[in-house]
Amino acid sequence: MADERPLLMIVEHDVGLQKQMRWCLDRYELVFAPDRESAITKLRRYEPAVVLLDIDLPSAAHGSNAGFATFGDIVAFAPATRVVVLADPDDRSRALRAVAMGAHDVVARPFVAATLDTILQRAFALADLEREAHELEARRIAPVPLEGLLTRDPRMLDICRQIERFATVDVPVLLNGESGTGKETLARALHRLSSRRHAGFVAIDCAAFPEALSRVGPFADASDASGGAPPTPSASDDAAPWGTLFLDDVGELPPPLQARLARHLDRDAGGHARRRDGARTDVRVVCATRRDLRELVAQGRFRADLLDRLGETVVALPPLRERHGDAALLAHALARRTAERHRRRCPTLAEDAVDAIARHRWPGNVRQLSACVERAVVVTERATIHARDLRLAPGDDEAVLPNLRQARDEAERRAVLAVMARVDGNVARAASLLGISRPTLYGLLSRFGLR
Ligand SMILES: Nc1ncnc2c1ncn2[C@@H]1O[C@H](COP(=O)(O)OP(=O)(O)O)[C@@H](O)[C@H]1O
Ligand SMILES: [Mg+2]
Structure with a gap:
C-alpha cells in the first residue's frame, strides 16, 4: 500500500539527530539526505513540498558553506519548496541569512519536538494551499484548441488564440501552410467565432474555379460581361450582412480577378469596402495559400497591392x-x-x-x-x-527523430540481415559471426520478423 503520509525530506548529516527525528516525526514519510549531492538527487526524485535543512552541514574541501549552498540549490531547482531551517540559536547571523534567502521558518537546534512539528504542519498546509491555487490557475488557463481542431502543440494553440482575436475584428486574414494543415478548418472556425456566423461561409477554389468569384454577391459586377450571374439582391442592399468569403489557393487567382479583388478590397472612409457602383461589399475575406506569396509577387505572378491588403494579418501553420x-x-x-x-x-x-x-x-x-x-x-x-x-510509404519517415531504441533496432536489424545473407541462413555461423549466442540470435530474428 502506498504511504499516505506527507513526504518530508530532511538534509541532516548527524546520525544521532537523524535517529531523534525518525522517532518524533513519525507522522511524515521521511527521506534523509546526509549531504548536498544526495539532497539534490532526492529533491529531484521525490519533489518534496517541504524540506527540513540543517544549515550547519559540514562543508566539502573547498570550504564554502554546504548548508547555504544546498539551500541555494533548492531555491534554484525547486523554488516552490518550503524550507524549514535548523540552526544554532547562538548564531543569529546565520538564522537571519536563512530568512533572507526565503526560509519558511528557522528552528533552534537542539529542537523541541512539538515546536518543530507545529512549524512543519503549517509549512505543509501552506504548500497544499499553494498547490491548489496553482492547479486552479492552470485549469483556468488550460489551453484548448478551437472547435473542430485537435492539437496540443504550443504553436498551434497560439494560433488558435490568434484566430479568436481576429474573429472579433473585421480584417482580412491570410492562412499560410502546406496542404492538409487545417487552413480551411481554421477559416471555418474563424467564421463561427465572428459576428458574421449567422451569414454564409462561401469557399472558392481559386485554382479550379476562380470565375466563381465573380458570382459572389459583393464581388459580382453589374457591368461584368464575363457571363457571371447577376448580383444577388442582398448585394445591393447596404444593410445585408455578408458572411465570410474563403479564397482557397489564392495564389492561383488569374490576374484579371486579382485586379478585381484588389479594387473591391479598397476601403472607403468608413473602413468599408465598396463596389464600383458604390454599394458596400462588407464581406470578410479569408485567404489560404500553400505558396510564398511574396515570391509570387517577385515573379510578377501576384499583385503586390493585393498581397498588401490580404496579408495584413498572416497566420503561418506549421506542418504536422x-x-x-x-x-x-x-x-x-x-x-x-x-x-x-x-x-x-x-x-x-x-x-x-x-x-x-x-x-x-x-x-x-x-x-x-x-x-x-x-x-x-x-x-x-x-x-x-x-x-x-x-501501409506507410517507406522513405517518408522522419530520419531526424528516431529515439535511441529505434536507432539501435534498425542497426541490429541491418547487421542481422547482412550476416544471415552471407551465411545463407546458417544460424550457428551467423551467431558466431555476430558474436552473440544462438538463442539471442533467434530472439532477434523473431523480433524483426525474419524467421
Ligand atoms: N488540427 C486538426 N484537428 C483535427 N482535424 C484536422 C486538423 N487539421 C486538419 N484537420 C482535418 O484534416 C483535413 C484537412 O484539413 P483542411 O482544413 O482542409 O486543410 P487545408 O485547407 O490546409 O488543406 C480536414 O478533414 C480537417 O477536418
Ligand atoms: Mg484546403
Whole structure:
C-alpha cells in the first residue's frame, strides 16, 4: 500500500539527530539526505513540498558553506519548496541569512519536538494551499484548441488564440501552410467565432474555379460581361450582412480577378469596402495559400497591392511533422471517429503503429493522416492495428527523430540481415559471426520478423 503520509525530506548529516527525528516525526514519510549531492538527487526524485535543512552541514574541501549552498540549490531547482531551517540559536547571523534567502521558518537546534512539528504542519498546509491555487490557475488557463481542431502543440494553440482575436475584428486574414494543415478548418472556425456566423461561409477554389468569384454577391459586377450571374439582391442592399468569403489557393487567382479583388478590397472612409457602383461589399475575406506569396509577387505572378491588403494579418501553420505529439493524438481520435461512423468497436493502435505514425513525415499533413487511419480502421478487421496495417510509404519517415531504441533496432536489424545473407541462413555461423549466442540470435530474428 502506498504511504499516505506527507513526504518530508530532511538534509541532516548527524546520525544521532537523524535517529531523534525518525522517532518524533513519525507522522511524515521521511527521506534523509546526509549531504548536498544526495539532497539534490532526492529533491529531484521525490519533489518534496517541504524540506527540513540543517544549515550547519559540514562543508566539502573547498570550504564554502554546504548548508547555504544546498539551500541555494533548492531555491534554484525547486523554488516552490518550503524550507524549514535548523540552526544554532547562538548564531543569529546565520538564522537571519536563512530568512533572507526565503526560509519558511528557522528552528533552534537542539529542537523541541512539538515546536518543530507545529512549524512543519503549517509549512505543509501552506504548500497544499499553494498547490491548489496553482492547479486552479492552470485549469483556468488550460489551453484548448478551437472547435473542430485537435492539437496540443504550443504553436498551434497560439494560433488558435490568434484566430479568436481576429474573429472579433473585421480584417482580412491570410492562412499560410502546406496542404492538409487545417487552413480551411481554421477559416471555418474563424467564421463561427465572428459576428458574421449567422451569414454564409462561401469557399472558392481559386485554382479550379476562380470565375466563381465573380458570382459572389459583393464581388459580382453589374457591368461584368464575363457571363457571371447577376448580383444577388442582398448585394445591393447596404444593410445585408455578408458572411465570410474563403479564397482557397489564392495564389492561383488569374490576374484579371486579382485586379478585381484588389479594387473591391479598397476601403472607403468608413473602413468599408465598396463596389464600383458604390454599394458596400462588407464581406470578410479569408485567404489560404500553400505558396510564398511574396515570391509570387517577385515573379510578377501576384499583385503586390493585393498581397498588401490580404496579408495584413498572416497566420503561418506549421506542418504536422513539426507539431509535437499531435500525430499520435490525432491518430487515436481519428481511429475512434472512424470506428463510430462505421459502427465498429474502436481498434487499439499498437505501440509500433503509434511509433510509425509519430516518425512519419506526413507530406499531406492531417488530411493524409486522416485518410491513412481511416483506411486502416476500415480494412483491418482485428482488434489491434499494427504499423504494417498502415501501409506507410517507406522513405517518408522522419530520419531526424528516431529515439535511441529505434536507432539501435534498425542497426541490429541491418547487421542481422547482412550476416544471415552471407551465411545463407546458417544460424550457428551467423551467431558466431555476430558474436552473440544462438538463442539471442533467434530472439532477434523473431523480433524483426525474419524467421
Ligand atoms: N488540427 C486538426 N484537428 C483535427 N482535424 C484536422 C486538423 N487539421 C486538419 N484537420 C482535418 O484534416 C483535413 C484537412 O484539413 P483542411 O482544413 O482542409 O486543410 P487545408 O485547407 O490546409 O488543406 C480536414 O478533414 C480537417 O477536418
Ligand atoms: Mg484546403
